[in-house]
Amino acid sequence: MKQLEQRLISLEGKGLGAVPAGCRQADVAGLGWNLLNEDVSLPVAVLSQSRLRHNLQWMQTFIARYGVQLAPHGKTTMSPSLFQLQLDHGAWGITLATAPQVQAAWRNGIKRVLMANQLVGQGNMAIIANIEDADFSFCCIVDSADNVDALGRYFASRGKAIRVLLEYGVSGGRTGIRDQEQEAAILEAVKRWPQAVKLIGVEVYEGVLKQDADVRRFLRHVLDRTRVLVSQSSFAEPEVILSGAGSAWYDVVAEEFSHQDVGQALQVILRPGCYLTHDVGIYRDADKRIHASNAIAREMGQSLLPALQLWACVQSRPEPNLAIIALGKRDAAFDAGYPVPALHYRPGVSVSPQVMADDSAITSMMDQHAFMQVPPDSDIKVGDMIAFDVSHPCLTFDKWRQLLLVDDRYEIVGAVETLF
């Protein structure tokens, strides 16, 4: 944390107040910015500190109840400060998607990474091989004998070894092997590189499946294959890793993978990414399903809470039922529903933000503007502030190089940087 707190806040960024030269991440809380005082340039992305804490504790409890490990998918936020919060709340490590993401995390103190993709291309292999750190633990995915051979050649030439998980996929899905022929080819390839490629477990991405029963059938198939691999002494380490749930199916994966006997010590690792900030779209829908079907979630009562909001100004009010918002595709995800107007605040006039009636909605977005339909008699004015809830946090985080942490009175109590 020390290292992260020392990082400078950009003088060139958006969604910030007036940043004094030399301002470090740790200094932001002391600047006295308050969102409602207009101390910050809008649009801004804010994270509710209390809601983040709630979500962190919720997942820590959930994971503990199943006796499994958590390696949250860090690609969602790509924020080492948030990774550190996740580790502080019991995470085993961080999942990432690409070699540059791994490098960024490692340079900011993250010591255990599961890369949930194949490591492809010499430029990317070099990034991983160049991490000279005995305390750094890394594994990635393989689903192709060609890739195993490429890894073997490269890592053997560097005198190093790479730890890999065999990925199972579903027909019509994304990556991952589909059949036993592919499985056999990979196991053969692994044997060609006994020093350079170490098979240490199995991984799945079940997120392409839409039905509970399909997910369970797939997970059970993978458990069966894992048992076969154990019986063939396929794994190079005493403890086998079994990882799933890089999606909103983490409850089903926890149910299916926890407390299983595969004939060898088993480390089950779940990889959900979006529980930290949650959302009001795809992840809220998933949360409803989880609370309806998962006994432990039901017992825990409270759900995850949306912790990420975007605040923006009314930019123009050109027609009675139209407000143009200074918030665009450059600021918010738009591929899983548009941002949802949540709060309205008129600086200098409102006492506190007011919950918006659901008679207003974003109807389209451009790069830097959103079109918000309002009732023709709406008194919304140019300069008013609107808070928006979002769907799909991943594609919102990557629009921001820094997000501000707020307390429940909208005091700015910190900043977190992203490294996309």
Added chain:
Amino acid sequence: MKQLEQRLISLEGKGLGAVPAGCRQADVAGLGWNLLNEDVSLPVAVLSQSRLRHNLQWMQTFIARYGVQLAPHGKTTMSPSLFQLQLDHGAWGITLATAPQVQAAWRNGIKRVLMANQLVGQGNMAIIANIEDADFSFCCIVDSADNVDALGRYFASRGKAIRVLLEYGVSGGRTGIRDQEQEAAILEAVKRWPQAVKLIGVEVYEGVLKQDADVRRFLRHVLDRTRVLVSQSSFAEPEVILSGAGSAWYDVVAEEFSHQDVGQALQVILRPGCYLTHDVGIYRDADKRIHASNAIAREMGQSLLPALQLWACVQSRPEPNLAIIALGKRDAAFDAGYPVPALHYRPGVSVSPQVMADDSAITSMMDQHAFMQVPPDSDIKVGDMIAFDVSHPCLTFDKWRQLLLVDDRYEIVGAVETLF
């Protein structure tokens, strides 16, 4: 340029080779990276140096032929190095969309900015008012009396003045006044702040219109209103600014706005943003229209050329007609057509990149992956490199904190940073 060349290259970024500590922008060309040698981590965004130069010269000629000025919309690239190239090729200034963009440009040496939006919110007004630089020239848009009063109050309280352009819009469009009642209210408001708010011209955004005739009718209406405003001595400076063409309609705006007499000295400023990199989607379509209808473009012959490509690896090859590409919504625009496979290269085997047949296409994208449909007998393999053309450069640039400049042999001859 000096200042920009001194900026450090991130050690944590994507789409780069192995960056030595302390590497500055000016040092990248000397690192000897070649894209085809796999010296760079894929995916990477590359700009063709020769094509950029072609496009810069094309637009410089076009603008000169009409005797108008160019303030290219910098929001497209948000790259001060590219802004500087545009200024070096005759641009009058840079157009930007938001106050933080203006701040980032000014901090990197840009001295003349037209902000093609209202300046809304005290956080944003503070950013502009805090730019203490007698050599910095700035103006922005107004389309609301409320905003004029807010600007007046704020800039008067700071003992400063702000220069504004009155924006005209179209019914059902985006921002901009729709009728003479709104116009009159704004002119009244401007009179309330004679020291703090200076009306210096007129601006339009015609990009919401789809038909040539509608664009021309709108532009002529705005010219008429400009003449009326001149006759009422509404403008605070001897030369009136008239700006349009923050869209692909720059040819029509040039035709309609150039060489017009409005009764006062007139500076016509066009704001196209995407000519620099062009694309193979919306802007190529527009280019066809321009070459079919604009006499000067026809006379100039050559068209703009797509100068931005994304290179990515084949990540997985799980089914005969499916290749998963390590390129996602985190790397490329996806709102105006998916990236288009253009070139295929097998490292260590291919002599040079081969043009891809059009029997392969991206059919969907996730955050970090693309699904590419290929013929079932395609020999595309895990680890192959594919170059993709893009549509909508704006939403591609903002996925990258740095892009690499390549020569025609794919040597990396530089890097440009973006400041989103």
